[in-house]
Amino acid sequence: MGESGLEEVRLVDPEIAEAITGEEKRLQENIELIASENLVSRAVLQAQGSVLTNKYAEGYPGARYYGGCCNVDRAEELARSRAEQLFQAEHANVQPHAGATANLAVYLAFLRPGDRILGMSLAHGGHLTHGSPASITGRYFKAYSYEVDRTSGLLDMEEIRRKALRVRPRLIIAGASAYPRRIDFEAFRDIAREAGAILMVDIAHIAGLVVTGLHPNPVPYADVVTTTTHKTLRGPRGGLILCRRRYARKIDQAVFPGLQGGPLMHVIAAKAVSFKEAQRPEFAAYQNRILQNMEALVEALLEHGFDLVTGGSDTHLLLVDLRSKKITGLEAEQLLGKVGITANKNAIPFDPRGPRVTSGLRLGTPAVTTRGMGPDQLRIIADLISEALHCRGDEGTLGRVKQRVGELCRDFPITRFASSAKIG
Numbered sequence: 559m560g561e562s563g564l565e566e567v568r569l570v571d572p573e574i575a576e577a578i579t580g581e582e583k584r585l586q587e588n589i590e591l592i593a594s595e596n597l598v599s600r601a602v603l604q605a606q607g608s609v610l611t612n613k614y615a616e617g618y619p620g621a622r623y624y625g626g627c628c629n630v631d632r633a634e635e636l637a638r639s640r641a642e643q644l645f646q647a648e649h650a651n652v653q654p655h656a657g658a659t660a661n662l663a664v665y666l667a668f669l670r671p672g673d674r675i676l677g678m679s680l681a682h683g684g685h686l687t688h689g690s691p692a693s694i695t696g697r698y699f700k701a702y703s704y705e706v707d708r709t710s711g712l713l714d715m716e717e718i719r720r721k722a723l724r725v726r727p728r729l730i731i732a733g734a735s736a737y738p739r740r741i742d743f744e745a746f747r748d749i750a751r752e753a754g755a756i757l758m759v760d761i762a763h764i765a766g767l768v769v770t771g772l773h774p775n776p777v778p779y780a781d782v783v784t785t786t787t788h789k790t791l792r793g794p795r796g797g798l799i800l801c802r803r804r805y806a807r808k809i810d811q812a813v814f815p816g817l818q819g820g821p822l823m824h825v826i827a828a829k830a831v832s833f834k835e836a837q838r839p840e841f842a843a844y845q846n847r848i849l850q851n852m853e854a855l856v857e858a859l860l861e862h863g864f865d866l867v868t869g870g871s872d873t874h875l876l877l878v879d880l881r882s883k884k885i886t887g888l889e890a891e892q893l894l895g896k897v898g899i900t901a902n903k904n905a906i907p908f909d910p911r912g913p914r915v916t917s918g919l920r921l922g923t924p925a926v927t928t929r930g931m932g933p934d935q936l937r938i939i940a941d942l943i944s945e946a947l948h949c950r951g952d953e954g955t956l957g958r959v960k961q962r963v964g965e966l967c968r969d970f971p972i973t974r975f976a977s978s979a980k981i982g
């Protein structure tokens with residue numbers, strides 16, 4: 559590879575240089591199916607690795623607590639206005655360091671400790687920060703959760719409505735990290751109105767699909783929308799909040815000084831670059847391809863006899879229910895790891911096993927699609943997954959599958975470390 563521009567790191571800190579080149583090699587030689595990961599462009603990497611990391615800039619453009627902010631002001635203004643255009647939002651805050659921080663900022667803006675919140679259960683595909691007892695959000699607030707329907711695996715909007723009217727939460731959270739189907743944000747808006755609740759929608763997973771019109775945009779329906787910037791959106795690791803103009807001040811104050819200190823200006827610049835990339839027609843083609851690839855993966859896995867939660871997917875991710883295969887999520891993750899396929903074990907709804915073992919496997923197509931793979935390759939990947947998970951640990955089979963994975967990776971090398979011109 560040798561393209562990562564690590565000369566100085568090698569001189570100063572060979573051990574870290576080794577960790578970075580090791581990661582480049584791992585990415586290059588493995589098939590990445592973790593639904594929340596992606597591969598950023600060289601342009602995003604360069605912006606994130608720039609001198610903007612040196613700058614303190616507490617505050618917002620034009621109103622900072624430090625001098626010398628003219629250049630970072632420009633970067634943040636660009637990031638903000640591009641985010642507003644992309645999502646058709648009245649206001650964007652691009653400072654949250656992460657999706658979790660973006661969600662906490664919203665809670666800080668709208669809630670008091672002890673207030674009731676209602677979000678999707680983590681065990682059914684929600685997120686830690688949507689009120690899980692393991693998170694600060696389940697400790698500082700009185701958190702209630704809604705679940706998916708036991709038979710269909712789908713969100714049952716009438717059941718959610720009944721729960722919301724019973725609980726009367728101050729805030730309802732829509733959005734998920736392991737739900738393979740479209741979410742009806744308009745129905746959530748109606749429920750929130752009827753229950754007298756604020757509606758927050760977390761689109762961390764589907765943001766790339768949303769900005770290209772391949773998933774409904776919650777912005778017209780929600781009081782506030784949060785997302786990460788690094789999943790389907792393919793930007794640097796970070797968070798973003800979108801809201802109506804009337805909440806702009808509340809949200810900005812919650813992010814700074816409420817929750818964070820100095821913003822990461824190098825990351826904000828990289829967010830701006832990724833938003834510009836997301837405005838290109840190639841990005842819409844890329845998101846379309848993510849869905850085509852998912853369709854091919856779903857079809858092929860069903861042909862191999864795998865059970866899928868909800869029977870398929872409308873998005874970039876699917877959830878395999880492994881119970882009929884007599885294998886746990888943990889075993890599946892480990893077996894796939896042995897052959898060079900990276901994925902994560904994941905609870906399925908009503909999972910009889912705990913979160914460290916699980917009965918499910920979550921698979922996503924964003925990273926392999928960035929690499930240039932198409933439906934033919936996704937069908938091959940499904941064959942390889944099936945072989946690996948059915949071979950009961952037979953070393954000969956695992957070796958052959960690993961070899962095929964290696965060939966596929968060599969046929970679709972990651973060029974993004976080398977050139978931002980190749981934004982596929």
Ligand code: DSN
Pocket residue numbers: 594657685735
């Ligand atoms: N950890 C992320 C995911 O994998 O979905 C959610 O924050």
